[in-house]
Amino acid sequence: MACIFCDILDGKLDAHVVYEDKDHIAFLDKYPIDEGHTLVIPKKHYERITDMDSDDVGKIFSLIPKIAKAILLGAGADAFSLAQNNGKAAKQIIPHVHVHIIPRYNNKGTEWTKRQIPSSDELSKLAQKIKNAI
Ligand SMILES: [Zn+2]
Structure with a gap:
């Protein structure tokens, strides 16, 4: 199944990356709820957090303080x-854990919930400023 986030990881789509390591990447949401809205994803495709093993869930959440700061x-x-969000009824739009x-x-x-459409x-x-602060 086509997945926009896997396309970003494959370099088929551009993203404003603020952080990357072996197993994760973080980039700015293209339709931010507020300025600096960032998505942190595992590089491996999982649809829901319940599909991941708990070590991997721990690893992704352990990155949050550093990126949030x-x-x-x-x-x-x-x-x-x-x-x-996990599943359509929970407003998960892209079926790749984020x-x-x-x-x-x-x-x-x-x-x-109000979304904005900033320019690239x-x-x-903004991505550069955040990257410099990590
Ligand atoms: Zn994916």
Whole structure:
């Protein structure tokens, strides 16, 4: 089955990568709920977190503090939310496990679901700032 995230991993689609290691990659969401919204994914394709073994789940979540701190610094955010959806009814859009890190800003309010469409240039600059902070 075609998977957009596997296409990113295969280099068929571009992404604004902020972090990468042997088993994981993190990149900016193209339709962020807030500026700096990042997705952290395992390189191996799993549809749901319940398909992964618990060691692998532990590994991906152990990366979250490091990446979240860099987002706060790089994007100038004040706080962040985590989300991890499993299955269509839970609003999982891409069927490849991903953890959302959604930065929050004191001066912007707290709308949960509104998406934005920044330019590729904006995303690229922001990705660089976050990468520099990791
Ligand atoms: Zn995939």
